[in-house]
Amino acid sequence: MKFSQSFIPTTKETPAEATLPSHQFLIQAGFINQEGAGLYNFMPLGKRVLDKIRAIVKEELDRAGCLEVQLGFITPLELWEESGRASKMGLEMLRIKDRKQNNYVLSPTNEEAMVKLVKNRITSYKDLPINLYQIHTKFRDEARPRFGLLRGREFLMKDGYSFHDSTEDMQREFALMEATYRTIFTRLGLEFRVVDADSGAIGGSGSKEFHVLAKSGEDTIVVCDGCDYAANIEAALRGIKQYNKQALEKSKVETPNLTTIEEVSKFLNIEAHQTIKAVIKKAIYETQTQIVIFFVRGNDELEETKACNAINALELVDATHEEIEAVGLKAGYVGIEGLPHGTLYKIDKELYCETNMVCGANEVNYHLMGIDTPNDETLYADLIAVQEGDGCSCCGGTLSHTKGIEVGHIFQLGTKYSSAMKAEFLDANGKSKPFVMGTYGIGVSRLVAAIIEQHHDEKGCIWSKESAPYDVHIIISNAKKDQELEAGERIYEALKEVGIQTLLDDRAKERFGFKMNDFELIGIPYAIVVGKKLEQGVVEIIERKSLTSIEVSLERAVSTMQEKLG
RNA sequence: CGGAGUGUAGCGCAGUUUGGUAGCGUACCUGCUUUGGGAGCAGGGGGUCGAAGGUUCGAAUCCUUUCACUCCGACCA
Numbered sequence: 136m137k138f139s140q141s142f143i144p145t146t147k148e149t150p151a152e153a154t155l156p157s158h159q160f161l162i163q164a165g166f167i168n169q170e171g172a173g174l175y176n177f178m179p180l181g182k183r184v185l186d187k188i189r190a191i192v193k194e195e196l197d198r199a200g201c202l203e204v205q206l207g208f209i210t211p212l213e214l215w216e217e218s219g220r221a222s223k224m225g226l227e228m229l230r231i232k233d234r235k236q237n238n239y240v241l242s243p244t245n246e247e248a249m250v251k252l253v254k255n256r257i258t259s260y261k262d263l264p265i266n267l268y269q270i271h272t273k274f275r276d277e278a279r280p281r282f283g284l285l286r287g288r289e290f291l292m293k294d295g296y297s298f299h300d301s302t303e304d305m306q307r308e309f310a311l312m313e314a315t316y317r318t319i320f321t322r323l324g325l326e327f328r329v330v331d332a333d334s335g336a337i338g339g340s341g342s343k344e345f346h347v348l349a350k351s352g353e354d355t356i357v358v359c360d361g362c363d364y365a366a367n368i369e370a371a372l373r374g375i376k377q378y379n380k381q382a383l384e385k386s387k388v389e390t391p392n393l394t395t396i397e398e399v400s401k402f403l404n405i406e407a408h409q410t411i412k413a414v415i416k417k418a419i420y421e422t423q424t425q426i427v428i429f430f431v432r433g434n435d436e437l438e439e440t441k442a443c444n445a446i447n448a449l450e451l452v453d454a455t456h457e458e459i460e461a462v463g464l465k466a467g468y469v470g471i472e473g474l475p476h477g478t479l480y481k482i483d484k485e486l487y488c489e490t491n492m493v494c495g496a497n498e499v500n501y502h503l504m505g506i507d508t509p510n511d512e513t514l515y516a517d518l519i520a521v522q523e524g525d526g527c528s529c530c531g532g533t534l535s536h537t538k539g540i541e542v543g544h545i546f547q548l549g550t551k552y553s554s555a556m557k558a559e560f561l562d563a564n565g566k567s568k569p570f571v572m573g574t575y576g577i578g579v580s581r582l583v584a585a586i587i588e589q590h591h592d593e594k595g596c597i598w599s600k601e602s603a604p605y606d607v608h609i610i611i612s613n614a615k616k617d618q619e620l621e622a623g624e625r626i627y628e629a630l631k632e633v634g635i636q637t638l639l640d641d642r643a644k645e646r647f648g649f650k651m652n653d654f655e656l657i658g659i660p661y662a663i664v665v666g667k668k669l670e671q672g673v674v675e676i677i678e679r680k681s682l683t684s685i686e687v688s689l690e691r692a693v694s695t696m697q698e699k700l701g
Numbered sequence: 702c703g704g705a706g707u708g709u710a711g712c713g714c715a716g717u718u719u720g721g722u723a724g725c726g727u728a729c730c731u732g733c734u735u736u737g738g739g740a741g742c743a744g745g746g747g748g749u750c751g752a753a754g755g756u757u758c759g760a761a762u763c764c765u766u767u768c769a770c771u772c773c774g775a776c777c778a
Binding site for chain 2: 144147149150151152154169171172227243244275278279281286332333342353450452453541544546574576613615616645646647648649650651653664666
């Protein structure tokens with residue numbers, strides 16, 4: 136493509152609203168532009184990158200035996216009522232009405248639609264397994280879109296769904312998809328981790344996320360320095376911790392106006408790990424709300440996703456003072472013993488049958504010392520956030536936190552949707568069974584930004600070979616000189632001839648420095664500069680990543696590029 | 702959804718306190734010069750000042766309402 140005939144509006148100034156490198160550079164270099172909150176247009180360069188990523192995803196999925204389809208973007212609301220997700224998805228699902236006042240939604244994901252597609256069309260175990268996917272627009276009405284393409288409302292996602300006659304076969308496919316995803320992200324040149332994850336609103340049992348490691352990541356990832364254990368903080372586990380405790384006589388002590396763990400432990404001269412902290416939340420269920428207490432060790436923090444899962448709530452929100460008092464709780468003095476009758480509570484599993492602890496007395500200005508926790512497993516659940524420096528539950532190594540951008544998520548769904556929607560097949564014994572399902576997602580447009588978050592410098596984008604909009608960027612130093620222009624065009628034609636995708640900067644009105652800056656901003660892997668050395672029959676080849684250059688003869692330009700691009 | 706802020710030329714901004722002819726930089730167009738790190742000079746085009754209502758002889762500026770966008774937080778498969 137000739138620059139002079141393309142549409143690549145680069146700008147000198149960084150957009151004020153963009154805070155992240157990916158957001159700034161993608162706008163500045165003319166890849167995308169913003170149309171509204173969380174809504175982006177892809178201009179020619181951006182579209183090319185998107186298509187390259189899409190092509191790699193498709194190639195690897197097809198190789199793994201998946202079948203591409205395309206579902207309607209707008210789906211009837213009834214479809215979501217059938218599975219019970221109409222209420223569970225909440226406001227993220229954008230609802231619209233047609234002229235007849237019928238209700239529709241802009242699809243945020245497609246489990247229901249895909250189950251419906253297969254239902255009554257695949258009816259025998261002989262036709263299983265099957266894995267269907269699409270790469271299509273999704274819409275989620277995010278409460279607060281931000282970070283450019285990383286958290287937009289409209290985005291391009293690959294979503295795949297597999298159907299099986301047994302859990303074992305679904306797990307085989309799950310492992311195949313993990314391997315396929317690893318190949319895809321490796322081809323894109325990304326440094327990533329596969330982590331254990333929470334399944335969230337999709338549901339199901341086993342779930343793994345693929346995270347591109349980058350400072351700007353929204354998720355906290357727990358990694359081990361001794362083995363390859365990695366998990367999202369929402370699902371991370373740790374090894375058992377040992378604590379020294381002092382002997383305490385069971386007693387009630389006055390603790391006037393001391394409501395925090397820090398104050399109480401200092402006042403009683405007891406380490407925070409010998410105290411029990413009560414975190415009070417309001418749990419929201421589909422038809423009601425309830426105040427709930429989570430007890431964790433004084434030096435631990437509550438992990439809200441774990442807590443939410445422990446009581447099967449839709450979500451947890453902070454409880455107000457009035458709400459806490461209304462159910463008879465004394466904020467700052469809540470303890471396990473003597474709770475008002477009927478109070479819902481959970482205790483962290485690390486406190487199971489713990490002895491000699493300190494916690495609130497459920498009475499203002501009093502705490503209890505020498506408390507033992509109850510011997511009833513149903514009261515316990517994993518509730519705490521793994522901290523940096525904790526031990527690994529697999530190998531005993533040290534755990535630390537890092538930030539990741541979630542670019543893929545694979546789920547072992549089971550029969551959650553097939554049962555709800557009565558999507559069944561006949562097995563070898565002629566018995567009717569619901570499909571066992573897996574579901575697999577990749578954020579395709581998010582990857583465009585994730586690649587730049589991981590690969591940029593202060594001057595602009597640095598695309599990896601397989602994601603770059605073009606392979607080579609020819610810069611004609613002064614396109615008003617016929618000699619330079621002709622030499623540039625000859626190299627351009629020769630590169631095209633051997634299948635190398637090339638952008639030829641033939642703009643006559645721009646000077647050398649301007650074009651160099653555009654090259655560095657756009658971030659194509661290599662530039663060929665046709666300029667002052669041309670009279671000696673020499674051009675420069677610059678590698679974008681290192682910004683180092685070598686000189687080669689005009690004749691060797693094409694073959695050198697072929698070697699470098701492999 | 703809570704808190705804060707911003708809407709003025711394609712983009713980045715000043716002007717609003719104290720009402721009085723719509724500004725600057727950049728980009729764009731024309732011409733001349735320049736030509737390896739975002740060129741110089743000269744000339745030029747481009748605006749319902751986010752929208753609606755109000756006060757006033759007169760509103761970008763004051764008042765009311767509303768919409769949009771951004772940031773912090775909550776939330777986020």
